[in-house]
Amino acid sequence: MRKVGITETVLRDAHQSLIATRMRTEEMLPIVEQLDDIGYHSLEAWGGATFDACLRFLDEDPWDRLRKIKAKAKKTPLQMLLRGQNLLGYKHYADDVVEYFVQKAIANGMDIIRIFDAMNDPRNIETAIKACIKEGGHAQACISYTTSPVHSLDLFAKDAKILEGMGAHSICIKDMAGLLKPYDAYNLIKAIKESVKIPVQLHTHYTSGVASMTYLKAIEAGVDVVDTAISPLALGTSQPATEPLVASLQDTEYDTGLDLMKLSDIAEYFRPFREKWIESGLLDPKMLGVDANALIYQVPGGMLSNLVSQLKQSNAVDKLDEVLKEVPRVREDFGFPPLVTPSSQIVGTQSVFNVLMGERYKMVPKESRGVVKGEYGKSPAPISEEISKKILGDEKPITCRPADLIEPELDKIREEIKDMIEQEEDVLSYALLPQVAKAFFKKRKDGTLNQTPLEPAPKKAEPAKEQFDEEDD
Amino acid sequence: MRKVGITETVLRDAHQSLIATRMRTEEMLPIVEQLDDIGYHSLEAWGGATFDACLRFLDEDPWDRLRKIKAKAKKTPLQMLLRGQNLLGYKHYADDVVEYFVQKAIANGMDIIRIFDAMNDPRNIETAIKACIKEGGHAQACISYTTSPVHSLDLFAKDAKILEGMGAHSICIKDMAGLLKPYDAYNLIKAIKESVKIPVQLHTHYTSGVASMTYLKAIEAGVDVVDTAISPLALGTSQPATEPLVASLQDTEYDTGLDLMKLSDIAEYFRPFREKWIESGLLDPKMLGVDANALIYQVPGGMLSNLVSQLKQSNAVDKLDEVLKEVPRVREDFGFPPLVTPSSQIVGTQSVFNVLMGERYKMVPKESRGVVKGEYGKSPAPISEEISKKILGDEKPITCRPADLIEPELDKIREEIKDMIEQEEDVLSYALLPQVAKAFFKKRKDGTLNQTPLEPAPKKAEPAKEQFDEEDD
Ligand SMILES: [Co+2]
Ligand SMILES: [Co+2]
Numbered sequence: 019m020r021k022v023g024i025t026e027t028v029l030r031d032a033h034q035s036l037i038a039t040r041m042r043t044e045e046m047l048p049i050v051e052q053l054d055d056i057g058y059h060s061l062e063a064w065g066g067a068t069f070d071a072c073l074r075f076l077d078e079d080p081w082d083r084l085r086k087i088k089a090k091a092k093k094t095p096l097q098m099l100l101r102g103q104n105l106l107g108y109k110h111y112a113d114d115v116v117e118y119f120v121q122k123a124i125a126n127g128m129d130i131i132r133i134f135d136a137m138n139d140p141r142n143i144e145t146a147i148k149a150c151i152k153e154g155g156h157a158q159a160c161i162s163y164t165t166s167p168v169h170s171l172d173l174f175a176k177d178a179k180i181l182e183g184m185g186a187h188s189i190c191i192k193d194m195a196g197l198l199k200p201y202d203a204y205n206l207i208k209a210i211k212e213s214v215k216i217p218v219q220l221h222t223h224y225t226s227g228v229a230s231m232t233y234l235k236a237i238e239a240g241v242d243v244v245d246t247a248i249s250p251l252a253l254g255t256s257q258p259a260t261e262p263l264v265a266s267l268q269d270t271e272y273d274t275g276l277d278l279m280k281l282s283d284i285a286e287y288f289r290p291f292r293e294k295w296i297e298s299g300l301l302d303p304k305m306l307g308v309d310a311n312a313l314i315y316q317v318p319g320g321m322l323s324n325l326v327s328q329l330k331q332s333n334a335v336d337k338l339d340e341v342l343k344e345v346p347r348v349r350e351d352f353g354f355p356p357l358v359t360p361s362s363q364i365v366g367t368q369s370v371f372n373v374l375m376g377e378r379y380k381m382v383p384k385e386s387r388g389v390v391k392g393e394y395g396k397s398p399a400p401i402s403e404e405i406s407k408k409i410l411g412d413e414k415p416i417t418c419r420p421a422d423l424i425e426p427e428l429d430k431i432r433e434e435i436k437d438m439i440e441q442e443e444d445v446l447s448y449a450l451l452p453q454v455a456k457a458f459f460k461k462r463k464d465g466t467l468n469q470t471p472l473e474p475a476p477k478k479a480e481p482a483k484e485q486f487d488e489e490d491d
Numbered sequence: 492m493r494k495v496g497i498t499e500t501v502l503r504d505a506h507q508s509l510i511a512t513r514m515r516t517e518e519m520l521p522i523v524e525q526l527d528d529i530g531y532h533s534l535e536a537w538g539g540a541t542f543d544a545c546l547r548f549l550d551e552d553p554w555d556r557l558r559k560i561k562a563k564a565k566k567t568p569l570q571m572l573l574r575g576q577n578l579l580g581y582k583h584y585a586d587d588v589v590e591y592f593v594q595k596a597i598a599n600g601m602d603i604i605r606i607f608d609a610m611n612d613p614r615n616i617e618t619a620i621k622a623c624i625k626e627g628g629h630a631q632a633c634i635s636y637t638t639s640p641v642h643s644l645d646l647f648a649k650d651a652k653i654l655e656g657m658g659a660h661s662i663c664i665k666d667m668a669g670l671l672k673p674y675d676a677y678n679l680i681k682a683i684k685e686s687v688k689i690p691v692q693l694h695t696h697y698t699s700g701v702a703s704m705t706y707l708k709a710i711e712a713g714v715d716v717v718d719t720a721i722s723p724l725a726l727g728t729s730q731p732a733t734e735p736l737v738a739s740l741q742d743t744e745y746d747t748g749l750d751l752m753k754l755s756d757i758a759e760y761f762r763p764f765r766e767k768w769i770e771s772g773l774l775d776p777k778m779l780g781v782d783a784n785a786l787i788y789q790v791p792g793g794m795l796s797n798l799v800s801q802l803k804q805s806n807a808v809d810k811l812d813e814v815l816k817e818v819p820r821v822r823e824d825f826g827f828p829p830l831v832t833p834s835s836q837i838v839g840t841q842s843v844f845n846v847l848m849g850e851r852y853k854m855v856p857k858e859s860r861g862v863v864k865g866e867y868g869k870s871p872a873p874i875s876e877e878i879s880k881k882i883l884g885d886e887k888p889i890t891c892r893p894a895d896l897i898e899p900e901l902d903k904i905r906e907e908i909k910d911m912i913e914q915e916e917d918v919l920s921y922a923l924l925p926q927v928a929k930a931f932f933k934k935r936k937d938g939t940l941n942q943t944p945l946e947p948a949p950k951k952a953e954p955a956k957e958q959f960d961e962e963d964d
Contacts, residue, residue, distance in 0.1 A: 227725075227735030262699060
């Protein structure tokens with residue numbers, strides 16, 4: 019009997035998606051041993067936005083969190099999300115930083131590293147994959163799911179093959195916006211399973227309301243593992259709920275083997291947190307609803323609301339339809355990048371400008387130039403001479419891997435921060451988020467960290483502007 | 492291409508399930524024409540608890556609501572839920588009342604009458620079916636879904652065949668507690684489709700989190716119509732959301748043919764209501780969560796919380812496990828009735844008594860006696876001599892249809908209330924809910940009806956005790 023594996027996301031993506039990554043280590047630790055006892059394929063417990071949130075909002079050392087969770091989860095592989103060459107930050111880092119980060123993540127207890135790139139450029143995840151393999155970790159390579167005229171089953175299958183060729187131990191189809199519909203998932207998983215020999219995992223969000231059905235069809239198509247969240251932190255912008263899927267598969271050929279009674283105890287633990295967070299406003303019930311507009315426009319929910327708010331600022335909400343028609347045209351011009359952070363904002367903003375100016379590419383933000391120039395990596399389809407010329411003028415696009423242009427930087431960084439570090443890992447925290455880490459180090463030294471355990475929850479989630487507010491891992 | 496039909500429940504079950512049936516006619520009317528324009532198989536808009544709620548809480552005439560909705564929904568069949576011989580009340584009524592009620596429902600605009608009985612005793616729905624057929628309505632006969640050793644695919648298929656034989660135009664599998672899991676739904680629908688020629692519809696609730704998946708597998712098995720709610724009033728104790736299912740089936744052989752853009756407009760209309768109701772406390776976010784315990788214990792969520800609260804009152808919450816083991820034994824003794832109102836309360840209370848007394852059936856409430864005596868109809872399996880003797884003593888059970896023992900009552904009722912009626916339908920309101928209707932008539936006469944439109948929403952839903960608070964239609 020083929021057992022379907024379950025990755026539980028409650029310690030990472032679920033709270034990242036519902037409560038702006040505000041779950042504290044103290045809130046996690048009392049239940050980790052029970053989570054460890056469930057028999058999950060893995061526990062997603064680190065990475066994504068949690069690293070930044072620990073340092074920036076929670077006054078916690080993310081490395082310390084990792085070690086504490088590991089100490090209580092001795093049986094279940096821990097899993098993290100890594101943004102390829104961006105690691106857990108917001109720009110490309112030098113290879114020596116990437117390699118050292120992966121080494122330290124594994125040394126501190128990480129088992130499975132899920133690695134993705136917003137452009138689906140395999141070169142942007144290769145260094146992390148190789149480093150993970152070298153350190154004895156499980157390297158899971160991602161394909162960001164999107165729809166476009168070039169994103170055929172063939173293209174996805176070929177991408178998967180390339181990642182397998184790089185040595186990835188498994189493939190993850192990562193659908194951060196919940197755009198993947200059930201029967202499309204069936205065909206996609208079939209195509210990828212035929213293309214590669216390594217296991218295939220599916221990650222999606224409930225945002226548009228199709229995700230549970232999508233998992234069911236993906237499972238019928240042979241997917242090996244899916245990501246779910248225990249019910250009190252499931253649905254809405256988070257993952258499908260764990261228990262209903264486990265119950266649905268029970269006594270079928272897809273049985274997960276997980277015990278519903280034990281899962282019920284886990285849910286029991288988190289239910290009061292859910293209530294507390296709703297009470298305090300940290301969990302907005304709007305996050306728990308279904309927003310099917312993403313399925314209509316094939317753009318992530320977060321991008322859609324950004325477009326609306328940009329248009330509102332210009333008193334031009336009536337132009338929304340026009341902008342929504344412009345989005346696929348800009349995407350085409352930019353080589354059909356997946357619509358994930360940061361490309362979703364870049365394409366969205368450019369589309370708004372094109373419509374509001376009454377002339378396409380009259381105004382071009384530097385991020386748009388960056389995409390066309392190749393600073394984020396290679397786009398899925400080539401960018402035409404015409405667009406390249408229009409946007410870059412005489413400047414030549416780069417064709418190498420963006421990080422090839424970055425000198426090794428670890429030594430310099432270490433030198434800069436040497437007076438403040440208390441552990442080797444601090445060098446990496448500083449490398450990724452210099453200001454944020456420095457502020458944390460200072461408070462740590464002064465003994466002014468405010469790690470109030472369990473209570474009170476922040477009154478309203480106020481994620482930092484720009485960099486932080488539309489993470490859709 | 493076989494089109495799957497969608498029944499939209501937003502005007503009935505969705506708000507009954509989420510906001511204690513408090514949606515006002517004034518809140519419905521502005522969107523009815525647009526709903527009518529979608530192309531739904533039907534619009535569930537009346538019956539269930541709405542009749543009582545109109546008169547009891549909203550100071551509205553339910554008949555007037557029906558006429559007003561009908562005036563704006565000229566194309567889409569209207570649908571209602573009828574509790575068999577209980578109509579929209581809480582006891583068995585005489586056949587003349589049942590027949591007159593059905594006649595008036597159809598005369599006022601009803602097209603499809605969904606008729607169920609809590610015991611699944613076909614005799615309890617036969618009068619209503621025949622009356623519906625006679626008046627030219629569509630008679631949909633229900634099978635209440637439940638699990639037990641006697642509830643095999645064979646039994647359900649046979650029950651469906653009996654209902655078809657009575658002249659029902661379609662069959663509905665009614666899973667009020669969300670117990671039906673996807674692969675079980677597949678097998679069940681297959682079995683019923685093989686047993687009958689008439690269309691088969693599936694009704695379930697999202698409560699336990701499996702419902703969307705259940706619809707998908709039911710559709711693959713050939714179900715003709717499913718019940719969904721527009722997203723702002725979907726999930727939790729309500730139905731699965733309409734839009735994700737429509738999107739999922741698009742461009743497949745199961746396409747519903749509905750337009751997602753138009754559905755998006757409907758969602759837009761209801762979204763502010765959702766927010767208002769959450770704000771005012773009428774919609775408790777707890778209702779929006781997933782409760783998988785129903786799947787573990789195979790009892791409805793409402794019954795489970797009733798058991799807990801009964802045990803709390805006796806300071807015996809630690810006996811919950813014991814009670815949960817007693818429930819299937821009591822069900823067996825009582826002939827495996829489906830666990831729906833009122834049998835869920837009766838079986839639950841009896842189980843609590845059996846455990847707390849330390850001796851089974853030492854204390855037997857009159858409702859338990861009623862079940863064993865046959866006052867609610869014939870149970871799915873026979874009740875043993877031993878149990879019958881133990882509970883009824885020398886009293887003999889009745890074997891006829893319960894309503895056979897009720898004399899015609901319409902003339903008497905009409906006589907009683909003749910001074911207060913303003914329309915023929917008032918006789919029926921009074922027949923079903925004498926006190927409630929009388930109070931309504933009085934306010935209507937005095938001009939003191941409080942039909943405050945749209946605002947304010949009741950601060951907290953406080954359904955009337957006993958009869959009203961665990962309706963799980
Ligand atoms: Co995610
Ligand atoms: Co219902």
